[in-house]
Amino acid sequence: MHIVALGLNHQTAPVATRERLAFKTEELPEVLRRLRAETGLSEALILSTCNRVELYGISNTLDDCHARLIKFLADYHQIAAADFADKLYFHTDSEAIHHGFRVASSLDSMVVGEPQILGQFKDAFAIASAESSTGLILNRFLHRSFFIAKEVRTRTKIASNAVSVSFAAVELAKKIFGELNGKKVMLIGAGEMCELAARHFINQGIEQVLVTNRTLSRAQQLADEFSGIALPFDIFRGQLDQADIILSSTGAPDYIIGPDEITKALKKRRNRPMFLIDIAVPRDIDPKVNDLDNIYLFDVDDLQDVVTENLDQRRNEAEHAEELVNREVEKFEQWLASLSVTPTIKQLREKVLAICDQEINKTLAGFSDLDPKDEKRLKAMVNAIGNKFLHHPISYLKAKNAATDTQPATTIREIFKLDDN
Amino acid sequence: MTTTIYIFLLCGALALYSLSMVSGLLHLLRPRPQKSLWCKRFISAGVTLHLLAFVERCFQAQTLAVTNLHESLSFFALLLGLVFLLIYRKIPLPTLGTFISPMLVVFTLWALATTHTITPQPPILRSFWLPLHVLLSFAGNAFLVLGCIISIMYLLQEHLIKKKQIKGIFRNLPALGKLDESSYLCLRCGFPLLTLGIISGSVWASFAWGSHWSWDPKETWSLITWLLFAALLHGRMNSGWRGRKASLLTIIGFAAIMFTFLGVNLMLSGLHSYAAH
Numbered sequence: 182m183h184i185v186a187l188g189l190n191h192q193t194a195p196v197a198t199r200e201r202l203a204f205k206t207e208e209l210p211e212v213l214r215r216l217r218a219e220t221g222l223s224e225a226l227i228l229s230t231c232n233r234v235e236l237y238g239i240s241n242t243l244d245d246c247h248a249r250l251i252k253f254l255a256d257y258h259q260i261a262a263a264d265f266a267d268k269l270y271f272h273t274d275s276e277a278i279h280h281g282f283r284v285a286s287s288l289d290s291m292v293v294g295e296p297q298i299l300g301q302f303k304d305a306f307a308i309a310s311a312e313s314s315t316g317l318i319l320n321r322f323l324h325r326s327f328f329i330a331k332e333v334r335t336r337t338k339i340a341s342n343a344v345s346v347s348f349a350a351v352e353l354a355k356k357i358f359g360e361l362n363g364k365k366v367m368l369i370g371a372g373e374m375c376e377l378a379a380r381h382f383i384n385q386g387i388e389q390v391l392v393t394n395r396t397l398s399r400a401q402q403l404a405d406e407f408s409g410i411a412l413p414f415d416i417f418r419g420q421l422d423q424a425d426i427i428l429s430s431t432g433a434p435d436y437i438i439g440p441d442e443i444t445k446a447l448k449k450r451r452n453r454p455m456f457l458i459d460i461a462v463p464r465d466i467d468p469k470v471n472d473l474d475n476i477y478l479f480d481v482d483d484l485q486d487v488v489t490e491n492l493d494q495r496r497n498e499a500e501h502a503e504e505l506v507n508r509e510v511e512k513f514e515q516w517l518a519s520l521s522v523t524p525t526i527k528q529l530r531e532k533v534l535a536i537c538d539q540e541i542n543k544t545l546a547g548f549s550d551l552d553p554k555d556e557k558r559l560k561a562m563v564n565a566i567g568n569k570f571l572h573h574p575i576s577y578l579k580a581k582n583a584a585t586d587t588q589p590a591t592t593i594r595e596i597f598k599l600d601d602n
Numbered sequence: 603m604t605t606t607i608y609i610f611l612l613c614g615a616l617a618l619y620s621l622s623m624v625s626g627l628l629h630l631l632r633p634r635p636q637k638s639l640w641c642k643r644f645i646s647a648g649v650t651l652h653l654l655a656f657v658e659r660c661f662q663a664q665t666l667a668v669t670n671l672h673e674s675l676s677f678f679a680l681l682l683g684l685v686f687l688l689i690y691r692k693i694p695l696p697t698l699g700t701f702i703s704p705m706l707v708v709f710t711l712w713a714l715a716t717t718h719t720i721t722p723q724p725p726i727l728r729s730f731w732l733p734l735h736v737l738l739s740f741a742g743n744a745f746l747v748l749g750c751i752i753s754i755m756y757l758l759q760e761h762l763i764k765k766k767q768i769k770g771i772f773r774n775l776p777a778l779g780k781l782d783e784s785s786y787l788c789l790r791c792g793f794p795l796l797t798l799g800i801i802s803g804s805v806w807a808s809f810a811w812g813s814h815w816s817w818d819p820k821e822t823w824s825l826i827t828w829l830l831f832a833a834l835l836h837g838r839m840n841s842g843w844r845g846r847k848a849s850l851l852t853i854i855g856f857a858a859i860m861f862t863f864l865g866v867n868l869m870l871s872g873l874h875s876y877a878a879h
Contacts, residue, residue: 208663293726342773353763353768354764355777356759356777356778357777357778357779358776358777358778358779359776359777359778359779359780359783362777450842451841451842452842452843452844453842454778454779454844454845454846455843471764474846474847475762475844475846477763479766483766486766486768486770487766490768490769493769494769494773542787
């Protein structure tokens with residue numbers, strides 16, 4: 182019994198290939214049925230997202246399993262196997278387990294640590310299990326994957342730093358102010374980027390949004406959306422002191438805010454700190470402003486640097502996550518191996534009870550006028566002897582750790598001649 | 603025999619402070635919430651042992667055991683630890699423990715390295731005012747020293763943000779707003795205590811020596827320290843001083859405290875000198 186994983190992802194295949202092999206959610210139940218029927222997998226699951234297409238399955242044999250799966254993909258999508266076969270990876274046993282755990286934990290994602298993949302994996306599992314396409318092994322495999330993904334998330338800092346410019350701005354604001362409750366944000370210019378960042382800030386408990394724009398109606402529109410206040414563009418400089426956070430993204434060719442305006446605002450604010458975010462290109466705020474005490478100015482490049490740095494940090498944290506995943510792979514393999522004693526136990530029981538049956542029937546054939554009640558009692562006695570006899574060998578098999586020691590199962594199989602019928 | 607118990611407790615406290623320093627540093631390098639918790643737990647445990655040691659010492663000496671250099675250093679470390687725990691309850695700053703534990707280690711270690719025989723007190727100094735004066739001044743100074751450490755963290759963090767060095771330990775330092783807030787809190791707690799400490803000292807001096815103020819070096823330097831912090835408090839309350847400027851002044855104030863506390867006693871001689879014994 183082998184666990185196998187075949188697929189391609191953003192690293193191995195370009196989007197053109199990925200989209201040709203992708204499966205639509207609504208066709209998955211049908212695909213799963215065909216997959217099991219055509220390839221002989223006893224359990225199967227398909228994970229199809231914009232970054233990856235992967236088949237997970239349980240196969241009795243590894244002989245030409247790879248080829249059968251490729252043929253299935255080629256047949257189903259009506260593409261020549263040669264067009265995509267070299268972009269596929271095929272993992273078996275511990276490697277397949279390792280791969281699945283890494284994918285669920287978002288270690289294999291384009292943006293390491295992004296949270297969507299876990300949800301996508303869970304959806305794929307829901308579809309497969311509704312189709313009864315997953316059984317004992319895949320069910321446990323997926324539950325373990327989800328558990329590990331959660332462990333990775335809580336025990337490492339893999340997902341803790343912003344990897345988008347607008348969210349990086351929110352994190353910096355928290356580093357400056359501590360908490361954002363009760364703070365005020367001013368948006369200068371009503372661009373899309375500004376809007377996105379403002380939305381992040383509002384989610385963090387910002388008290389009020391002030392919006393200013395050269396066209397007042399546009400400012401009013403945005404202000405309404407955030408239940409904020411619109412300011413005419415020609416008076417906003419006088420109101421700068423009200424804002425703790427200023428987001429600027431106008432199309433102005435020159436600086437619209439310089440050290441003079443900010444110094445005045447600071448005086449009115451009694452030096453309470455201000456965080457200025459300049460996402461305009463060309464820039465709106467004179468960089469000299471950053472030299473003032475209690476003023477923190479970040480332009481779009483600075484924010485981009487923060488994001489790059491955060492991505493590096495995520496890669497560092499990913500190393501710890503990998504260790505965690507490796508340990509879990511080992512545990513899962515042990516469980517899988519323990520499954521392998523189950524058939525031995527089953528066969529042993531069948532063999533002994535078959536002998537009991539055979540012998541009692543032979544004996545019963547010799548009686549001519551046996552009371553049916555007595556016949557029943559005789560059969561029960563013979564079965565009891567069989568079961569009592571089985572008790573010790575079975576508990577012996579169960580007690581041994583099948584992952585580390587396969588000898589007991591082999592010995593029992595030899596003694597009772599379970600392998601030749 | 604009893605001294606052994608005292609030294610044993612003090613060494614235990616030192617060991618716990620060292621453990622808190624190690625877990626604090628580990629937290630700074632690779633932050634995990636559990637680690638900062640451990641740092642604080644070790645400090646709490648260390649302070650408890652230290653407090654027991656101090657009480658034991660007071661029973662032996664039959665007075666508030668702050669009479670020589672050894673006892674002063676040890677008592678100061680104890681108060682610094684206590685004050686840290688108090689401020690932490692009010693404004694929890696996870697990495698503050700990392701910065702405070704080395705101070706605790708240094709002061710306790712230094713205390714253990716100096717002679718720790720009990721100094722018999724001259725009768726002239728025996729008064730209800732002496733322990734009060736010592737307690738108030740030390741507590742005030744402990745708050746102000748803690749404020750200084752927080753200010754150092756503030757300057758570090760501010761420098762990193764200004765230079766856009768958003769990496770390494772930047773991630774683990776507390777937010778600027780929180781640092782400034784707790785530094786201000788330390789000032790508001792420490793300054794009144796220091797003021798009362800100086801007043802109680804002056805009252806006691808009038809009983810002991812018959813004059814309120816005799817311009818001995820320690821008195822002069824505490825006055826300088828007091829004036830510095832008075833200016834800082836005034837600036838913070840009325841002129842919107844905060845952040846960098848306030849932090850720099852706090853650090854200058856810290857230098858003045860350290861000179862008043864140790865420099866005066868070790869370098870200059872006068873009424874407050876330990877060297878006299």
